[in-house]
Amino acid sequence: MTARHGRRPLLTMSRVEKTFGGETVALKDLSLTVNGGDFLSLLGPSGCGKSTALRLIAGLIHPTSGRLEWSGERGAGDLGIVFQEPTLMPWMTVSQNVWLPYRLRGKGFAEAQRDIDAALELVGLAEFTEAYPRELSGGMKMRVSIARAMVTRPRLILLDEPFAALDEITRFKLNDDLLEMKAALGCTVIFVTHSVFESVFLSDRVIVMAARPGRVISELGIDTPYPRHADFRTSNEYAAHTRDVSNALGEAMGAAA
């Protein structure tokens, strides 16, 4: 837990509840504090409200009850989001896609060019700025999507199962790169995943959730210091953490049944 010492709360969710259509309780009694600099994973079975939590944080939907409190001012470009699909605009080139957050703020391409190039450099796509999305592989499209989320250097980046559709080799590579990017930006990350292994490798806090109704079951700290490299995946420490998280997830599944 030492690595997280002295972090300031960025977002506090207290007793947040979300009910859809008056009957589907997607989230119940969710209390969670996200600290600046956290790499936080939301892990849980399908339907436990992970995406709902993310959409609440993004401000796309509003809680039925409970409160979300942000510390400090929230400005435009303070938040980046990556979905399960790359969701790029097929009619625009890679760099124009990354330009989007700036463009919507009225910043011209030339003015944003430095940031766009830097973001694409960081995701390893400096060579592909003029390509159209259809010319890229699935992993590369995801990289563009990540570059778009971080081009404005946001304080918080939300990722909703971004690598679920990718093969394992690509996923490992993107996991490594994501950690590097996070270190470079110094931002906070909330990462939704189904994978125990992914959550342990990436995060310093794993929030395990259960379904029906969606709620937090337990929180585990992964205190292995960053930077973490590929050899972390084969270490005993990693194995021990995955065992703990798996057990917690098993409990969550049991609790739901």
Add this chain to the structure above:
Amino acid sequence: MNLSDDAVPALDKEEEFRARRNRINRIAKWTLPSLVMALSLLAWHLYVTLNDVPHYVLPGPVPVGKSIVEDWALLWPAMLTTSRLTILALFLAVTGGVALAVAFTQSRWAEMSFFPYAVILQVTPVVAIAPLLQIYVDSAFVAALLCAWIVAFFPILSNTTTGLKSADHNLHDLFTIYGATRWQRLRYLAAPSALPYFLGGLRIAGGLALIGAVVAEFVIGRAGTGLGLASTLLEASYRFNFGRLYAALILISILGIGIFAITSLISHLMLRKWHESALTREI
């Protein structure tokens, strides 16, 4: 199998076969239809001459060709009139259809209130409306224009409306997160998403505008206003001038082909960079 590393052939058998097939296809795409055309003309000519078919039943290609040349002074202005009618109707259909589609997607109330009437306009046969228009509208050209517009308008409206709504939901969320204005959402997300749908509608509407124009000329042009190709065709049939009738028919077809070619070209040029429909598969 004794190929050394540097002797790997640039094209394997399959690739070679594919390259040859592509080459042949490129040529055949033009030569085959041309050949069919030439053979049909020849068959037509032989049928008419060998059977001594009277010209008022079916004129041969030679008299029809002659008629095109001899009546050019009459046919060309008629063709211009029909073209003007068609293109103007198409233009109005595009502006009206797109404007209404945008209004529909910006306001649910507008869509609920007016969409049923757009459908009614579409399903009422234009042949039935044309005589009425002739009564209420003084200018025959304007009446014909309205007819053609009514027919061409709906596919643009309906396709563009669908297209404007077709944008990815996650992208919409992204625009919300970045605080996009209504105008930005329309300009940068809805409009580009709608483009392929709109262009599909445009190609249909181009053909329909011509059909609308021809129908309108049939019904309205009879009043001796001397409109375009279709009225010329009708008049030629009254006079048993079958050479001219066929000449007008052929020119109408050519006009239709021209409109289709132009709208297809526009569509190709606008989509070729990114849309699946405009991409040639490499494999």
